[in-house]
Structures are given as C-alpha cells and as structure tokens.
Amino acid sequence: MPNVIEAHDLHRIYQTKAGNTQALRGVSFTVEQGEFLAIMGPSGSGKSTLMNILGCLDKPTNGAYLFEGMDIANYTDDQLADLRATRIGFVFQSFNLLPRATILRNVILPLLYTLCPRNERVKRARAALKSVGLEERFYEHRSNEISGGQMQRVAIARALVNNPALILADEPTGNLDTATGEMVLQTFATLREQGRTIVLITHEPDIAAHADRTLYIRDGLMYLTPKGSQLTPRFNASDVQQAPAEPARAEVRR
C-alpha cells in the first residue's frame, strides 16, 4: 500500500506585483497510512500553503506531490475536485458550516458531489455524526444553534462522511477554548485509534503533542526539531525532478 502522502522537494512561489514570494522552499516528508502527524510552525512559515497543496486545493510550483502514490501534477481541476470529494476530508479553523442548514444537511453536503445514492446519504451522515460523539437530538438543529465545540465535531463528521484516505485539519482548535479544544482533540485521538490518517496543522505545542509525530516548518523549510536540524528527504533522488538552483527564476507553474 503506498504512503498516503509523499512530498518531494515541494516549492511554491507566489507571483505578486511586489515580486515573487517563496512560501515553500523545498519541503519533503512522508505520511504513512494510519499516522497522526502534526505540522507546527509560526504564522507566515508556509504551513497554510503546505496544507492547500496537501489538500489538493493548490499545486506545487516545483517538486512532486504524490497522494496515495498518484502524482497530481497533471490532474485537471475537476479531477482534483473528485479527489477532494472522495479521498480528503477538511477540518477548518472556522468550521465553515452552512449556518442555515441543519446539522444533518451539513454533513450530507460532501455526498452531493459524489455518486453516493440518496437513500444512503442520511445513513452515512448519521454514522459519521455518531463516530464524533454528537447526540442525535442535535441532528435537526441548525448549525448556528449549537456550541463551537459541537460545530467543530460536526465539521469533523463532514470530513469523515466520505470515508477519506486523509483528514486534513487546519488549526481545528484555534477558535475554541482549552476545554472544548481538548474534547475535539480527543475526537481526533479516537479517529486515530480507528486507523484514520490525520495531518493536523497548528502553532501550539500542546496540541501538536497529541500527534504520533511532529514536524516543524519555518520559512518554507521542514525541520525535525523546533530549532535547526533540517529534515532530509526520505526518497531516492532519481524519483524526482532536479530542484532548480535558483527557484525564483525557475519556470513557474500555476
């Protein structure tokens, strides 16, 4: 079985009017099936850029990103969308629930973009909500009628409902108080027990401590420890195209 994530020397350059900004300068790492990885970094370190690439919302300017062994470089927008719909579940800092829709409807939402038959949707949504421990009496509530902790658990259920290969959480506890955040992290721990692959992005060490392994990102580069000791790529150099010496002048792909 291929690794869920194989990142080979990822570069991401943003072209702005002020000039080119290098958000990622050669990031390489691997996430195995069933692993709970935390990626830590201060703001501006490039972790959001990395998360967008890992979630197939964006493509690297240079380097190779293999998702479940498939190189997504040549995927069309629609193919990437299908990949997101079926293989990736997102959990956002600000929950991003549709406020006027019911809890159940919010969890069903990703299924609308898959081939899941109508009669199975509610069943799967209920199963997902149950696995994050949300009580059934809330299912018909609107999502703006419940607490923040409950909202985030609904969002996790929404990420789970398509049974994805990867759950990608971007600061999932950032908008929650410590106690509620702890509950949400417990939910992730439970998912980890069930064999889910989780990548959690955060800037708080306490939260990263819940993961099996933590990587540190700073100024677009990946480190094994908080200070220094850069992570060396764990792949054969022949697998990947040569990183250009001067990324700024390299061919920019968007």
Add this chain to the structure above:
Amino acid sequence: MSLRDLLQETWSSLSSNKARSFLTILGIVIGIASVIAMTSLIGGMQNMLMGELGLFQARMVQMYAFGAEPLDQDDLDVLALQFPEYEILTGVSSGSVEISTPSKTTGAQVVGADENYATVTNLKIEAGRTITADDQRRATKVLVIGRGVVLDLYGSEDYDCLGLTVRVGPNRESYTIVGIIEGGGTTMNFRATVMPISTLQLRVTGVTTFDQVYGLAREGVDIPALAASTQVFLVEHLGFKEDEVVVYSMQEILDQVNVIMGAFSLMLTAIASISLFVGGIGIMNMMLTTVTERTREIGLRKSLGAHTTDITRQFLAESIALCLIGGLFGIIFGYLMAMVLAWIVSLVQPGVSFMPALGFNAIAIAVGVCALIGIVFGFYPARRAAKMDPVESLRYQ
C-alpha cells in the same frame, strides 16, 4: 449533483433570504404583469366582439348605397338570383318616431325589419316574439323593444309590458308591444326598437328603399370575395356609382380589428420588454452580491469536491428560479389587474362588459421569457462564482 439536489439547494438558499429575493423579482413581476394584463384585456375584448356579433356574424355581408338612388327590394331580388351564395338577403330602414304611454313620451330610432333580421343580426328575444313573416305581409302595428325603452316608457326596466299598447308617430296610432329584446344596460340592444319594415314604410316614413342590406352567406363561402363581387355587380349591372355603394363583410372588419389589436399588443410588448430588461439587471445585481457574500461557501463547496459546473449550475438555478417565481407572481397579478381594469371600463363605458381572457400560449410564453431572463442575466454571476479560486475564497472574510 442531481437535479433534485440542485432544486433542494436552490430552495434552501432562496428561502433563507425571502425579503431580498422578493424585492429583486419585483421588476420581473411588474414587467410580466403588464404584458399579461394587456394581452388578457385584448383577448377579452376580442372575445366580447365575437360574442356580441354572434355565430352568424362571420358570415355576414353588409351593403350601403348612399347616393341618390338607395337599394330597394328589386335590387335584392336581382342579387338573390345572381348570387345563390347568399342564404338570406334582408333590407332594413329606420326612422325617428315618438312613442308614448298615457303618462310618458320618448323619442326612439325605430328599425324596420323583416322576419330574418333577428337571425342575421343576432338579436335575442327575452320575452314574447320577434317580427314574423305574417307581420311583414300584413304590415301589423307591432313593436319589439329593448329594456331601455321599457324603462323610458314605464319607469322600470322590469315592467311587464308585453301586450300593452302604446301610441306611435305623429298620428298617435296604437301599436302593441309583442316582444322584449334581451340585453341589459351594457349592451347595444338596450335601446333598440324594431317594427315590421312594411309598417315602417307604409305608416311612418313613406320611403320604400333600404338604408342598409344584410346578407348572410352560406357556410363555406369565401366571404370577402363574395363581398367584392357583389360590389362589382352593383356597379356594373345595377347602375350604382362606384363611390356611392359600399359592400363589406364582418370578416374583413374582424381582420382589421385583429390587425389593430396585434399592433397594439406589439407596442405593449416592446414597453414591457424594457421593464423586463431592467428587472433582469436587478436579478444580475442581486446575484453578483450573493456570489460575493457567499465566497466562503463557494470555497467550502469546492474544497468538498464541487466541480466548476456544479457551482455554475447552482447559481444559474437560483437566478432562473427567482425569475420563474417573479413570472408566476406576474401572471397572477397581471390577470387580477386586467379584471380590475375591465371592471373600471364597464363602469366608465356602459355597454362594454367583458372578462379578461388569458390563453395558455400567453402563459407559456411568459414562463419561457422568465426562464430566458434568468439564464441570460444569471450566467455572468454564476460563471464568476464558478471561477473563484478555492484557496482564495476560503480565506475570504
């Protein structure tokens, strides 16, 4: 995304913003309402004309000779021989008389007619009888009158005056009322007075010619052609001057009316389309606002796997749904407006009363136009939503 899901999403997003959705569709409502009101008024008027003219009217040919020598019975006999296409040829003439009861006197324009007059002109008798061939032959002193005349003579429309005698003309001869013509104050027959033409010629006017001749063509005859050849025959063989005799068919008049009504509705449609255009721009404006407001939702949907086409369809469906709802309201309000207008017309203009008529075609066209507006004006906002970058739109505050 299936059609059913699409409709469900559309409904939930439109219903969550009812007030704004309603204001947005007002332009469409007004545009469609005015078209529907006008077309149903025109349809109603056409129906009224047809109804008042009756079944035979489409087959009717009218002749007037207004020169020195009017049409007389000899001319009609020749025409009847020459043109077997006429089922009936009947002449009428008229005169002014005074009619009085012991207490009241009224002036009346009296029509002299034979037994065919009621059939040809669609005159309906409510009580009693119409002029008969026997009346005509014996020049009996009988009258058939409308309710308005009854009112003038007896002070009440409903007065039972069948069989009563009244005095007519300068010699105050007594005539018997033998029939009451159907039709209330809103109809042309309200003040009609009819007597046998032989009586009129003999006792009232002394003139033996006709003011006007009605011909009823047999079924299946080309009526405008018959009218044209009658005109030619009158000029070439009966010595009428070309500019002193007129023959025309009701069919021609109806055709003319239809042309005028058609031009009228075309003009109204042009005016209404301006209002629909403005309404469409309103829809576009609202859709652009909606797209901006829901940037995060669009980003979310894309991150959950929505294709570009899913987003396009979702917003296009919303704009089409808005326009269709507007159109539906427009049809309802337009028809109600037409009913109110028809009621006002009947108040202002007694003698004119009709129900607005709304055809299936008009409804189908209105619905089609609304859907088209939704597509045309919703397309740009929908494309704009679909083209949004998921990363950017998820970050949007």
